[in-house]
Amino acid sequence: MTAMRYLPHTPEDIAAMLEAVEIESLEGLFAHIPENCRRKEALKIPEYLTEWELNDHMDTLAGSMAVSPEYKIFMGAGSYEHHTPSAVSFLLGRSEFVTAYTPYQPEVSQGTLQAIYEYQTLTSRLLGMEVANASQWDGASALAEAMLMAIRISRKKAVAVSSAIHPLYRRVLETYFEPTDFEIRELSYLSDGTTDLSPLKDMDDLGAVAVQSPNFLGCMENLGDIAQTLEGQKVLLVVCFSEPLAYGLYKSPGQCGADIACGEGQSLGIPRLFGGPALGMFATKMKYVRNMPGRLVGETVDLEGKRGHVLTLSTREQHIRREKATSNICTNNSLCALAAVMYMATLGGSGFKKLAQLNYDKTEYLKNALARAGFKLPFRQATFNEFVVKFPTGFKKTYRRLLKKKIIAGLPLVGFYPELKDHYLLCVTETITKADMDALIQEIEK
């Protein structure tokens, strides 16, 4: 074969190294593997591509995908399009961040460590919590780990989960709970789009209650009321989210009394990338920190008394505690956490509020325009950048016609909520213009 650009060994290097180890050929390096364990035939995968052939191939694959700006995508549902400043993409591409390992050796990892410490800090401030970890894999695994943590703390075996939590997060939670004897009880949603808490009074053995806010239907839960309902009981309030930009406008989970706040941080400067990698955000109260899953960076000093950062409280973790660890997580989504903190810092407190308000206002514009056009908005509760519309029966055909015009008119909800036939979840962010929204209405009315 011709020389491969990632393999630096020349035939002379190989010969010299083989001589040093007193082995005759590269094959001979594997002679100690029992004969019946060795593969006889070559790998049946495609022949190698040159860089230029690869570019063509990948451009073809990528070119077949429907993306903005060619498509106008009014779909969120846990994956949001926001403008990402060039500075963020540029800085995130720095090799020193991208090609480093988990910062086990702090003296040569201060860049990652300080950045993650800053991520933990801004995340705590955003969610109104005392401590945030260095990341989970995604919003769904963050929720599953939050519920396991709540069970560890409360020593109860049942949790109540709102049906207005992202249906796909709930499915991951079910997978995590399947081999355990823990029970998930579902709380349905009310006609205003918020969670029905009335069954809680009859559940006396609960360890936690989980709601999402803004919830999957776009509605803000009345978190303060929920916290009040739970007051005095040893039930943890877990607040989940898929769109943390909402906390630029609305009260944070911590402000409303959450014990654990967890969810998806993709909307903070992370590309959609067909759903991953994204960012599991996870925060709690300091009194629960030793029950928390995931890595934590802490501040300390070096030999000369200078401020520095290290991975800490690792006695909770799998490499020390093994089967008694608070989680099995090892590699997390650190680079996504870095993207999120860069994004939060780029917006700043002032920018974050303004952007949240703009997302809200654009959404209100579309809600009002749809209502004026005679479409029903079934849920009265305040929303952030998503909301549900009930279109007339047979809207499916219109939806398909719009697809041909490169407009994605939201997500049909019937697949997730069979009772919500003809209901669609629409999303508007700052990337959608008034003209885009007017065009949507016009096309629907055609």
Next chain:
Amino acid sequence: MKDTAGTTGLIFNEPLLWEKGKKGRTAFSLPRRDVKEHPVDENLKGNGPDFPDLSEVDIVRHYIRLSQWNFSVDSGMYPLGSCTMKYNPKTNERQASQPGFALAHPLLPESLSQGVLKLMSEMERYLTEITGMDATTLQPAAGAQGELTGMLLFYAYHKSKAKPRSKILVPDTAHGTNPASASLCGYRPVLVKSNERGVLSPQAVDEAMDEDVAGIMVTNPNTLGLFEENIKAVADIVHAAGGLVYCDGANMNAVMGIVNMGDLGVDVLHLNLHKTFSSPHGGGGPGSGPVCVRKPLEPFLPVPRVVNKNGKYALSENFPDSIGKVHAFYGNVGVMIRAYSYILSMGPEGLKKASQLAVLNAAYIKENLKGTFHLPYNRPCMHECVFSDKLQEPYRVTTLDMVKRLMDYGFHPPTIYFPLVVPGAIMIEPTETESKEDIDLFIESMKAIAREAQENPELLHAAPQKTKRRRLDETSAARKPRLSG
């Protein structure tokens, strides 16, 4: 010895984000407002987060300075054992950042997502072939989630046979994630000791095996860098008692095109795309932990699965025995794209060559350092070799001292104090992408440090000296945790 890479130069101090900036600055170009402002529900309205306001220049300098405090593969050799810190090709980054992928919404109709579905389908096929297994899921987000998925598959399999089991055999050389993943799934890990050759003995497994053991978790090649030569006999024993064999494939970089895991009796195996298949580690992720299985386990794989219907790709939920979902969507697609790009760049011969050279590099290091450092298992190694600090004990120099000194020479330390079966372990995995010159320099540096240990141990106790920070006080960090500012 020629000059080492480690030196000092002008390096900047940089405060924490909130110690700089001023209210009223911004680094963000706010999109034009084309709609009017609407009132917000007063009961729900908040004050927004307390973030610092910074300018774009503030932000750029902040992160450029921070980045300069990091060691990375792109700056030098990073021989962390079991982590496979190989070079991360730049073309992979180009491919993953194509707008068609980067902007793709995961819930679009399948007809509008054919490109990425095709990529995922082919990726599953390549990984199935490379491991010699029968089917693959790409959904797990990292190695540990792959392990959990594997344990959930075990659980579902035994449940389908109406014979739930409660224990898992885990060798003493296993990664800490193995017992943690097993226990998340409700299994009680039972330790199996490796023998004097550093591998599992069929007898030890036989003694631990019974009708309540769901299976065994083996790492092969194991964490001593040795091939588990009795793997087939071990698998036979486990299978005979109705158990299953899980292989932690974190060390697959040693055996691509050389060993078929399926032929060894492995039923379930996870891969780390961020190790073997060259996607960058990102300072701690994102990774991707695909799971490959033999036929009998396939019905239980996570959903949705990519299927091909008349030449069109689709996502199917129609697998009634599936364990369900482990990721909100389909896993870390961005990582899959990079790994796919790597596999296509290497081709079948390139992958095999990579494994051969990874083993050659490790064998060469082992051969050259074995007089200098204690080698607890003097046997043919695979992609990594494990030494200890036993020969340096008389000088009161530890593994920690030596690897901290290695930083001053311009190398990232190897993995240390792991595996636990070797006290003071120094676990070196050079990978195939390091050249002979760089490896020679690494060997020379290690030898120089061993000499320093004898002649000037204080130098090692005080190391590192050229880094941004000297040794950090980890004890007080844990005793009085300060986790946010």
